[in-house]
Amino acid sequence: MAVPLPLSAAPTGAEYLRAILCSPVYDVAQVTPLQQMNKLSERLKNIVLVKREDRQPVHSFKLRGAYAMIAGLNEQQKAGGVIAASAGNHAQGVALSATGLGIRSLIVMPLTTPDIKVDAVRNFGGEVLLYGAGFDDAKAKAIELAEREGYTFIPPFDHPAVIAGQGTIGMELIQQDAHLDRIFVPVGGGGLAAGVAVLIKQLMPEIKVIGVEPEDSSCLAAALNAGQPVELERVGMFADGVAVKRIGDETFRLCKEYLDDIITVDSDAICAAVKDLFEDVRAIAEPSGALALAGLKKYVKQHNITGERLSCVLSGANLNFHGLRYVSERCELGEKREALFAVTIPEQKGSFLKFCQLLGGRSVTEFNYRYACDKDACIFVGVRLTGGQSEKEEIISELQNGGYQIVDLSDDEMAKLHVRYMVGGRPAKPLRERLYSFEFPESGGALLRFLQTLGTHWNISLFHYRSHGTDYGRVLAGFELDERSPEFEQHLKQLGYACHDETDNPAFRFFLAG
Template sequence: MKTDEFVTIWDINKAKETLQDNARKTPLVKSFYLTSVTEANVYLKLENMQLTGSFKFRGAYNKIAALTTVEKEHGVIACSAGNHAQGVALSSKLLGINSKIVMPETAPQAKIDATRGYGSDVVLYGQTFDEAKEKCIEIAEKTGRTFLHPYDDPAVIAGQGTIGLEILDNMWDVDTVIVPIGGGGLISGIAIALKSFNPNIRIIGVQAENVHGMKSSFDAGEITPHYEAPTMADGCAVKVPGDITFSIVKELVDEIITVSEDELEQAMKDLLQRGKAVVEGAGALSTAALVSDKIVDYVKGKNVVCIISGGNVDLERISQVCEHFFSSEIVE
């Protein structure tokens, strides 16, 4: 099955037009620190500076803008651990559409508060994203609201793919792009955009060791759920990837690796201390992978872009990360 049956470069270019005056073109900045420790030319695509603090705004706005008049009148509903929720909430507010969001009870309080702050009705249900998703679909069927899938939707994927176009606008000779994966919408869109321009660009996905449904599916050659324990990369804690996104990833992504919670915490600290970037756990997945020894062949001597997917993190989490490393330094 070819990816162009789902999303084409034309769809991504159309999404770019839709988002032209509504989403931010986020910075692509060189990280001299990461460049020095990896022997690569490392750039950070700072989607933590996107509206709502995450790349999710792109896909949400592109999808909602494309709804029919009748669909808009009935309102929309979405499920999310936080970032898709905020993207849907703000997009709905800007487009004058009523929205309801189902979030896991374990979602970070900062994301819950922000979603409500954008005007959405928030329903807390279940301990995981997948439990919240089941409840969301149930409500959609009862109310007639349009269900907005967080990743397994062509319009959402096309919106996320605009990140790939922005990378090329700034750096046409990119060799490797490292992308966090949850359900797969982000990496699917970016892979289509970049490989439509140059099939030799390497796309590397990264997930947490604790939850990596896409990697387990990628390795098995078929959708294979995976969930062991919670992860600080809560924005990417998806046990079962999408059907569409899995098909795209299977065809276009070169490799998927996992990182530990310790590696994630280190990456969050380094981005804060050395990169002056506030990021959530999911946002640090790409740099955690970069400094590991798992993708050296894709990195050394290459032009590398790490997608910093989001910055919606509780202050308590930042405090815990800082305290952990401060305590370690005292002990040493």
């Protein structure tokens, strides 16, 4: 077993370098691959390399810092056990590290922690105490128990030994590729960014190290602006692995001195990066794990970077599986490959068809509508983009020239989170209405064909369509019809799509029927 070097309260860069080079983390941690992302490299006109920390035994880099600190405890501290507060990756890193060293570990986790994370800590040999409504409550309890019961508290980022452990990633990066131009690292509490930056700047200062933060959790940016660590009033929880209100004191000192730059990204950009990682290297990253790649992509675009060797750290893959639904919904918006609009069209037969014809051959990704009055209809529509912002502006111009009122909702967070699912309601007057569900092979013009066959003969009173990127598209549509309409039945056969009468569906009757 390697023996960690002691560190002073505020170590110099040279002290950190020695501690990183002599780190004992490889007793439990793996040297993770640095993998090229071929598709993204071609798209960005740079060589993009991803450091696969999701390959660690705990699927996160946090193991490195936890082990480095625990291995450096004296015999009395080891005998007393260790304690930590965490709802995620740090908890698993502490549990596995302590178990490997034969030390008792207790992890205080909020009561709301998902079972999968609690079970993971127990599987790594840690004891779990569920306490409090959130991380702050759990941390306060852990510190109280440490003082009362004699445990040693293992902080998630703000400790020299933890920082040195995380810095081993920087050492591996330059061993794996000594020709890197820039390294992008995620920033939560700053332990990873500080460790990588201090190592790189001691050995290869020409390599730029850039920190990446979510826009709604940018505690390092706030601290740099204020000149000292400050507490954010609130943080966004989508990238919960980096949802930290206050940067650490020591991590701030190091980041301020050694980081070359920082950049912030929004949730949609993170979702796009999750998709990039899956499509390129088949990694399924948690949002905070894809943060650095999201920052890399934005930085390249902002600074017109080409022909460089760029690396980013995929910091973790402990993903709540159900979160993939949100990622899938938002990734196209993050890549500027989809636009969302609210469009007012005349409430008359053929309006849907004319609207789609104005869009030309563009793919409609979503179409929500519910009858409200006899004059105008307001529809919620998504359109796939191949030309980015310029194509979106072109669509807006074409629709306005066609006489439509249009509002761009692509950057409206409430519209993306809530309104798109709430479009509709009950009609303002009684309707003789039949409801049908349709399924058809996804192809260019499939939705247009649907409207050309049915949309000009009967008034459509309700319409919902959302492309999920699968082989089959699904439409829910309401029509103003008599109880029996042989002509309508004939057009259904002509359409040739699988369909089902949903008029008596209880959800329709309860929420949408007149």
